[in-house]
Amino acid sequence: MPPRLPPRPPPRPAAKPATNAAPSPSVSPDFEISHNLGPEGEKYVQAVVDRFNKETGGNLKLGRLEKNERPAGLNLIHPYEVSDVLTQAKNFIPLYEMMSKAGQPLNAGDLSGDLKAGVVDAKGRLVALPVAYSTPVLFYNKNAFRKANLDPDKPPQTWFEMQGMLDKLQSAGYSCPYATSWPVWVHIDNVSAVSGLPSITEKGVLAFNGLPQVKHIAMMATWTKANYFRHFGRGAEASAKFSSGECAMITTDSREQADFRDAKGVDLGVAPLPYHDDVYGGRQNTLADGFALWIGAGRSAADYKQAAKFVSFMLSPEMQVELVSVYGGLPMTAAARAAARSKLLKEGQATLEVAYGSLKGKGAAQSRHVSDIDPVRIIADEELEAVWANKVPAKAALDTAVSRGNAVLAAKPALKKSQPF
Structure with missing residues (x-):
């Protein structure tokens, strides 16, 4: 999600709310x-x-x-x-x-x-x-598309199509053609879902090292080498780079439309998360x-x-x-x-329609998400960063992440549950 989360401030005392009516004495004063x-x-x-x-x-x-x-x-x-x-x-x-x-x-x-x-x-x-x-979508700067002689009303539908656009954006002077917030949520949980595969099974077994996932992470590795894809962090760090106009495209949660809509110099466009058209079954749903x-x-x-x-x-x-x-x-x-x-204003309506169109009524089809399990998400982030740094090939990284993560879940089976009851 994330909201997922923006950077967290240090703990501080809760602010006192303004109220015109005295609370009932039967209610705890510290509720x-x-x-x-x-x-x-x-x-x-x-x-x-x-x-x-x-x-x-x-x-x-x-x-x-x-x-x-x-x-x-x-x-x-x-x-x-x-x-x-x-x-x-x-x-x-x-x-x-x-x-x-x-x-x-x-x-x-x-x-x-x-x-x-x-x-x-x-x-x-x-x-x-x-x-x-919310659910992941692709936001793009229509001004950047115009500068690169790309049609601002035709965002990429597939990851392969997106690659050609990134090359043109780079040639137009963008040092950050593409970035992502929440890499595990977007590139593990949701790329798996859109490919019709679970990142974690209903029994709590990690399963994000299949061929489609390996091919996708390998593609991201080639994009990193070509400077098409810039990695800024494990959370929402990339979002500020998009808002500033430094990055031309970003994959992140649909809720960030509320943050991007007033960004100076950004003519906001939104599209579904791209998919791989060579995966059996075609495009499937994203997750909420x-x-x-x-x-x-x-x-x-x-x-x-x-x-x-x-x-x-x-x-x-x-x-x-x-x-x-x-x-x-x-x-x-x-x-x-x-x-x-x-x-809603026009941009908000567009984002809402793209989000619900991406979910396809199946946003809850997978109740557990890798990105929601702290120790497993940290492992996945570590292995992805090794790929981005060209230290480990995609298959080895995902195999290791699945093996390490399953060991954690075996030791702490309560983490396999999507809710406590």
């Missing part, structure tokens, strides 16, 4: 929503919390969830960097259970099927709310992932009533449209998607 967002996301969530408190008379506070800390009453979490937290069922209660006890309606059937990865149990019940999910709202265990009935109010607040069409327009997440329900279509 908190914790998160592992970056600084921009934190500012936005603080504004949402302030608005909730003002409209409902709540006393919700914002704080950070750090490693090895007990979850708060509400937790807006992406598994990135805290995947171990979500393996401990004792720390959470399922969302559907909390809503039922609080007497608030919750219909899992209303939720977009694309957004259910990691947040439903075996019976299809919602255990968490996918508040800010991101931040979900998890409910902490061991709180009072009054606390859970406030938590249920917040969930209902986030599910309102008005708030969902705001989440899409301000943060770039995917609408959680069909009604919110329709409302977003009518209210």
Whole structure:
């Protein structure tokens, strides 16, 4: 996801929300929503919390969830960097259970099927709310295309077609024709999915070293040697390079449209993640992932009533449209998607349509993602970086990553689960 995550600020005390109404004395004075967002996301969530408190008379506070800390009453979490937290069922209660006890309606059937990865149990019940999910797409600078005499309305559909465009962009003076944020999420999880292959099986066995994946990473290695592809880091570091105009194309989460749309000198274009047209079965779906709202265990009935109010607040069409327009997440329900279509600006509408077109209604087909399992993602990043540095061939790197990662999962089988219940 990532949101996946922008760089994280150091821990600090939660800001006090503004409120015009005194909270009920039966509600804990320290009832908190914790998160592992970056600084921009934190500012936005603080504004949402302030608005909730003002409209409902709540006393919700914002704080950070750090490693090895007990979850708060509400937790807006992406598994990135805290995947171990979500393996401990004792720390959470399922969302559907909390809503039922609080007497608030919750219909899992209303939720977009694309957004259910990691947040439903075996019976299809919602255990968490996918508040800010997104899927990888290709963003490109139409101004760069014009400079390279490329048609700005015809982005590449395949990786092979993209290679020819990168050569022209380089010849036009771009030192960074292409970059990627979240390499494991994009080039392991989603390139595998688009090729019709799982990166990790439903039994929790890593499987991203097949021939299509090896060929893809080998292609990226040749692009690195030719300076078509620039590697800037394991997270969202490349996004700033695209926003500045240094990089002409980037693969990253669809939600970053909200960050790129005002970038100076960037005429934003968006297209589906490219695919390999020589893979059997043709183009398949991408995956959805991101931040979900998890409910902490061991709180009072009054606390859970406030938590249920917040969930209902986030599910309102008005708030969902705001989440899409301000943060770039995917609408959680069909009604919110329709409302977003009518209210978003042109670029936002295009990104939303590309994202849902890429998911094909199957965004939750693979419930577990390599990029969500911290120790395995770190291993995969290490091996990919060895390929980018021309130290190890693609096949050897992926074989090693799968072997090392499976050893970690065998030692910590709880990490194989997509959700704690």
